[in-house]
Amino acid sequence: MKLSFFIAGMATALFCHSSLAASEPEQETVQTKQPNVLVLMFDDMRFDTFSYRGGPVPTPNIDALANDGTRFDNAMTTTGLCSPSRAALFTGRWGHKTGLDDNVGLYHSRVDELNEDEGGVIRRAADTGYHVGYVGKWHLGPQGPALRGADFMWGKEHSQARHSRPYVPYEKQAKMAQYNRGERDENGEKHEYYQTLPGTYETSHTAENVHMGQKMLREAAKIDEPFFGVISFEQPHPPYRVPEPYASMFDPNIVELPGNHAVKRQFKPMAQDEDWWPWHDVGHMTDMDWRKSRTFYYGAIAMIDHAVGDIIKTAKEVGMYDDLTIIVLGDQGSMLGEHDLYDKGPYAYDELMRMPLIIRAPNIEPRIVNKQVSMLDIAPTISEMMSLEPDGDVDGRSLVNLMEQGDIADSGRVDQALYAYEWYNGGWFGIRALRTPEMKFVWNPGDNRDELYDLKNDPIEVNNLIKDKKYTKQLRHMVQLMEDELVRIKDPSVEKFRYQVAGYRSKEGKSQAYNVD
Template sequence: MSQPLNVLFLLVDQWPADSFGFRGSSCATPNLDQLKSRSTDFVNAFTTCPLCTPARGALLTGRWPHETGVYDNCGVGYSNQPRMRNETATWLDHAKEVGYRVGYFGKWHLGTDGLKDRGLDGFDDPGEVHTPYDERPGFSYENTKDYYLKHGQQILKQGTAPFWGETGPDAGPSKCGMAVDSGLSFLQQQRDSHNDQPFFLTVSIADPHFPHYLPSHVLAQRDSLDLPYPANFDDDFSNKPAFQNGHWWPCHDTDTLTDNDWKHIFDYALRHREYVDAQIGKLLDALRQSGLEEDTLIVFTSDHGDMCGAHNRFDKGPYFYDEVWRVPLLISMPGVAPCENAEFASLIDLGRYFNRFFGGTNEPTEGLRLEDELGKTKQQPQDSTYAHGVYDMYNGHWFGIRAIRDARHKYVRNLNAVDEFYDLTQDPHELKNLIDTPGYREPLAVLSRQLDEFLEAIDDPIRHVEAWPTPGQVVHVNPYRN
């Protein structure tokens, strides 16, 4: 019997779905372009929640936040989100159980000791210390803003904290570089000492998450580009939820950004992604040179997207605009022809795919079976299929958002705020909320009914809460706890 396939999982943080050379972007991504040339490219892939910790909790487990208890960012802001429980099964555990040599390097963001206690063959300490808000009495929005400003003054040769900047030689090694170096070491050990055992290597790169601080030598590798503003930069937020204009974190305060700042943000964010592509190239080259490439499944995705000026917003926030909801997803399976597949795929589908890949059989039936879609060219998603998203908390602030979309329409249910409905064919940049437009009552009713059926199918506890907090209200305990 032949040895099982190896797996190399490349997870990045906050990468827009279309910012690749192979998607026609100005972003030069030769290494990911090459990976795409031998992958199934899921062009309609979505995160479960456009926020780091909840997205990663769903991805690692194949389970929704109410099933894992992971609703909010862990250890950030006003959050009291506990770490993901060690007894919560992930595909890391399943891979170990079936005899894989398992390594995980880089960003975890699911709380203290989540890697150390899983018996992995290789991991690094992501340096996460879970300190709930009620144990950090000195935290405040203003203190965090002051920290960003002071830290920027210390390390930046030029720039505007916490958005963009040029660092000198004293800024220290990048988290991206350290994670990739650890992955390279794992592959070297695999080639030299563990060829008789299949491996599952995850390299979780914390970049190109903001702030877009880049060292001088990276900036010198390419001339600056005069990039245009996003087509939806001038959103007036008419008939949209008021909380979308809230400053829930210092990076949400874009009011003081100048034209010069925005131009640098567009440029530095793009070059940040190019830097990550170059680092990923080192891993792909090492895999090829080791002779393991032909026996290795390679997967690339991001935990969520990036606003980067869309709707005059930076980073991400409590909303489901496609800029943050959509993610890239490439799956390169040996022996499977490359293609583009437009079925709606989700990070939770990817988590369940990994669970099944490593022997799991008790997986929910809703969603897309990615293994059945590899190598299949599809121009459009099937009729009556949908992307779903959930959003409960942002750094301790409650929002309670549920989202659904099909090939043309998007419906966002905002508890205690105005709902949103967009015609993505007529308004691809999501500028006009049609929630009260008579001509759209029928498609709105269809998506609303489908959303209700989905929430019932997954037994979402949001259906049973009688009194909702105000959107943006600081909530220190799980609002869905019975």
């Protein structure tokens, strides 16, 4: 029996629909063999702060999943921007194929939803007979999971009108003017960067997400259908706002800062100097402001770990945990002052490009995978696990072999990751970045300055080596790897790429077609 729920919290509307269909005994037998899968997704969550990675934040619940599952320690997002990375997650396709290569519903955005034809794993799971639930942030257009056949939904986006007006940050301009005049918010804080919220964890929006996720799990446990669910949190997206005890859990006076913290950018693309949102103006930030922003972020990670523990506890209570595949990931990272940058923007630094990824699957031995994998790989992985029907061209590749055999598996997988930043809220950049364990090459077609980083000797990406003749061989190799990948994914920018990088392949190291500044 199938019962479909739509639940929207706070001031959102409520509707429900149901369909009753008798299930044949043979069908029930087949369905019980299909795995239950739960995705725990976090917003702008970096890869480097968890205790299982040697980071500064104790995260015992996330650590437990990491210790019991497959750790992908070099997982890369496709785009350091919420909507395109989420579209890649659910479809396994690049934005030039889905049409979603920019944020939706925000100031200057060109698009306001992922095309309905892009059903992704949600529609495919629903069509396969899964009971599908979605709790929290979607950011691919209002009502998206409902349009794709989800049964249980909660969150303000899930009842908003489609094609509505975008969010425009008028009030933030005034706030930045206050900060630049030396003014502060309550408690001497800068609430566009860090804030101590009133109340406790239990009164937070994070806990509200947890409670609705728990409700989703309890409902799913009662239904004789396989389950696919997503609990998507808005934490730890900036500004970093947490209640006590998380707000004061870490001492800003002693917090360790990375070597690229607040360094002045030299020989970098001009786009990195622009304020794409009002809060990107960080000239008013003091050393203590940066330190507090970082410690409040750490507090948000600790609060997230609490949330994960609550969800795991419920999964155990309702009898789902032992047979439940759990995927933990962030949609991308975030800048905490590295390179004097905050939040995200049109660049490809590791702090933004890398993401955490853990897949805890029953009957698969725990291991650490060091090969680079992509956000694009998650949809084909879920598809293989859940035996979903294909829905067309997919750019990612299943991670199941790597989960079962580790780095020795999938010998044809080149240890590299491609990243793109096509648009940022209506501004075009066309950035492509190709990363190997040793090097990173960033093509900036809207600028006359590309980037090359030696990740072994300069992991914090301070020194742009694009003009260093000692790296000519490495540059040519990276250019060829990028071209090969652009061809593989049928990227429409490949012709422009060949023309603009011709100078890197010539013996003289330059070309009239493209002069590197």
